[in-house]
Every structure is written in C-alpha cells, then in structure tokens.
Amino acid sequence: MAQQFSVQSDDKALATGRDKLLGHLAMLLFAALIAGSFSLGHKAAPFIGPAALNAIRFVLATALLAGIVIFAIPGGLQRPVAIWRYFILGGLMATYFILMFVALRISDPVSTGAVFTLMPLMSAGFGWIILGQHTRPIVLLSSAIAACGSVWLIFRADINAILSLDIGPGEAIFAIGCAAHAAYVPFVRKFRRTEPVAVFTVWTLAATTIWILLFGAGQLAQTDLPGLPLIVWVAIAYLAVFTTAGTFFLLQFASLRLPASKVLAYGYLTPAFIILIEGLSGHGWVPPKVFAGAVVIAIALLVMAFAPDE
Numbered sequence: 001m002a003q004q005f006s007v008q009s010d011d012k013a014l015a016t017g018r019d020k021l022l023g024h025l026a027m028l029l030f031a032a033l034i035a036g037s038f039s040l041g042h043k044a045a046p047f048i049g050p051a052a053l054n055a056i057r058f059v060l061a062t063a064l065l066a067g068i069v070i071f072a073i074p075g076g077l078q079r080p081v082a083i084w085r086y087f088i089l090g091g092l093m094a095t096y097f098i099l100m101f102v103a104l105r106i107s108d109p110v111s112t113g114a115v116f117t118l119m120p121l122m123s124a125g126f127g128w129i130i131l132g133q134h135t136r137p138i139v140l141l142s143s144a145i146a147a148c149g150s151v152w153l154i155f156r157a158d159i160n161a162i163l164s165l166d167i168g169p170g171e172a173i174f175a176i177g178c179a180a181h182a183a184y185v186p187f188v189r190k191f192r193r194t195e196p197v198a199v200f201t202v203w204t205l206a207a208t209t210i211w212i213l214l215f216g217a218g219q220l221a222q223t224d225l226p227g228l229p230l231i232v233w234v235a236i237a238y239l240a241v242f243t244t245a246g247t248f249f250l251l252q253f254a255s256l257r258l259p260a261s262k263v264l265a266y267g268y269l270t271p272a273f274i275i276l277i278e279g280l281s282g283h284g285w286v287p288p289k290v291f292a293g294a295v296v297i298a299i300a301l302l303v304m305a306f307a308p309d310e
Contacts, residue, residue, distance in 0.1 A: 023257030024305050027266035030250040035273030037235075037243040039281070044235035050101045051216030052223045057236050058209040061244035066202050076199045083203070085191040090207025092184040093248075097208075098215050099177030107170025113154040113271070115167075115174050117147040120265040122182035127260030130186040135261040142304035143261065145296060146268040152293030153271040156286065185263050188255040197256065201249045208248075265304060268297050 044053065069076045080086065103112050120143045127133035155161045192200050213220075254263050272294035279285040 019257045023254040023263075024266075026250040026254040027258075027263060028269070030247050030254070031266045031269040032273050033242045033247055033250075034267070035270050035277055037239055038274050039277060040231075040235040040238050044232045047229055047232050048223060049216075049219040050104075051219040053232075053236065053239070054097055054101075055209075055213050055216035055220045057239040057244050058205070058212045060236065060240035061248070062202065062205045062209045064241060065198070065205060065245040065249070069198050069202050073196060073199065076196065077202065080195075080203050081193065083207075086203040086207040087210075089184060089187055089191060089204045090209075090211055092180045092187065093204075093208045094211030094215070095180035096177040096184075097212065099173050099180070103170040103174035103177065105170075107168060107174070112171060112174045114151055115171050116178060117150050117154075117268065118175065119178045119182050119267060120147070120261065120263075122179050123185050123264045124259075124261035126179075126183045127186045130183070130190055131260070133186070133259045133261070135259065136308055138307045139259075139261050139304050142300045142307065143265045143268075146265060146300035146304070149293040149296030149300065150268040150271055152296070153275065153290060157290045157293070182260075182264065185251070185255045185260045188252050192252075192256065197253050198249065201245075201252050204252070205245065205248050262304060265301060269294075269301065272297055 066077060100112070121140070124133075124135045124140065124143070127135070151162060188200075188204075251263070272291075275286050275291065275294065285291075
C-alpha cells in the first residue's frame, strides 16, 4: 500500500512554540553560515571554476552527511521510497545554483543580489499555491521592509545606484533560479513522508549532487585538483560541511516548522552577517548609514517572527 504523505508528530506544521523557536534559530544559523562562505569563496575563486567547485562541494557534503546518518541511524539509508521526490527537490536546488552562476557571468553581482531579495515573497506565493498557506499582511509587510534594508546594504546606501538598477538577461535568468529555490521550501513539507529529517536531507542532497555533476562534469575534468592551493581546499571543506550539508539540513528542518513566507526571509540577514564578519576580521567597517540597513532588517524580522503564522 502506498504511504500517504505525512509529517512525524514532532514536526507537525507549526505545532508548538518550541518547534517555531527552533525553526527561527535554525534559519538564523543558516544565514550566518552562508555569510561565512563569501570571504572564503572570494579567496578561492581565482583558482577554480564555479562549476567544478560546486561539484566537489556537493559530492563531499553528500558523502559526509550520508556517513553520519549511517553511523547515527541504523538502517537510515535503506532504499528510499518514491525516489522521484528527491529528484524534483534536487532539481529545484540545482536549478538555483546553476542559474546563479550562469547569471553571474553576464550580470553584476550587486544586481543579482537585489533580485535575491524577491525570493521570500516568491516563497510566500508558492506556499499558498502548493500548500494553501495564507500569509498575514504583517508578515508580508515585514518581509518587504527587510528586503528594503537588504537592498540598502547591497548597494552600500547609494541611492543613485539603487535608482539606476537595470534588469537585464542575467537578472531575469537569476530570477528563474530564485523562483526554483522559493518553490523548494513548500515542496519539502509536501513531499516528506515519515523518514527522519537527516535521512530526507541526505537523499535530497544526493539528487542535487547528480544534477550539479551533470552540469559541472566538463569543468571538473579540466581542473588540476592536485595543483590547487590550500585555500581552495579550505574553502571547499567549509562549503561542503557548513554551507551545503549543514544548510540543507537547517533549511529542511525549518521548512517543516515554519511557513514558507518566514523561512527564506532570514536570507535578508546574510549581507548584515557578511558586514559583521568582515569587520571582526579586520577588513574594515562600513559607514553607520550603511549599517542602518542591518538594523531595519533585524527589526522587521523580529516583528515577523512574533507575528501569527496564518
């Protein structure tokens, strides 16, 4: 008999205040881990192509998380049921990563960062279409205000730069990738059955890895792996452990406890965390008028966190 889609009792949608708190904390950590990858990624970028780097990080992340699950959950990686679920989820995430790099080849990183701010609102829309989740106006308003704060940070408080934003082919391509990422969040809740979150994450990550390898195999084959400097392997290790295996788990964990509209809104904190990390690392602090955007984001997300879910 086919299993019905369900969620384990401890993962019931929006079940308890404790579940919601854990979901919010998971996404705070998610944003911080993503921010930490920017400095390392910037140092490694001159030595390895993006497709090859992502192929390696996903292979290592899948192997790492699979090993942990095999050790911690006896029989946890038994043959998955309805494997098509994982390839749909993996395809959505691979689409985001692949189109992001395609877009960055023909567009400015700042403008793609501005497009990224649309993702939480997209996710709210997909949450309504896929799961029937209704987002309260206060949550939408908070998300919109946080998006404005994020744009303020991305453009370094330069009004003229914000007003001159030009949406071209690269930005349009990245918008499609963001839409795929936004749809991923509600689909996690829809597609998960009774498997533990860690097991569900491993199979989703494995499917994403297959898609990424199909895209990056050529560049990976041309990469001189033994000749890569140490900083590249440090970056790959961080990306594999923290911003691939770790963030995949955190995103799926939070997606089972929070509505789609709230999950990805924490991505707005990433630029603020980057500024904080760069400042603490001795690379200089941004002017106060720029950091004001981070304050706006924090206040908006705090209001959103305490707002009713539906």
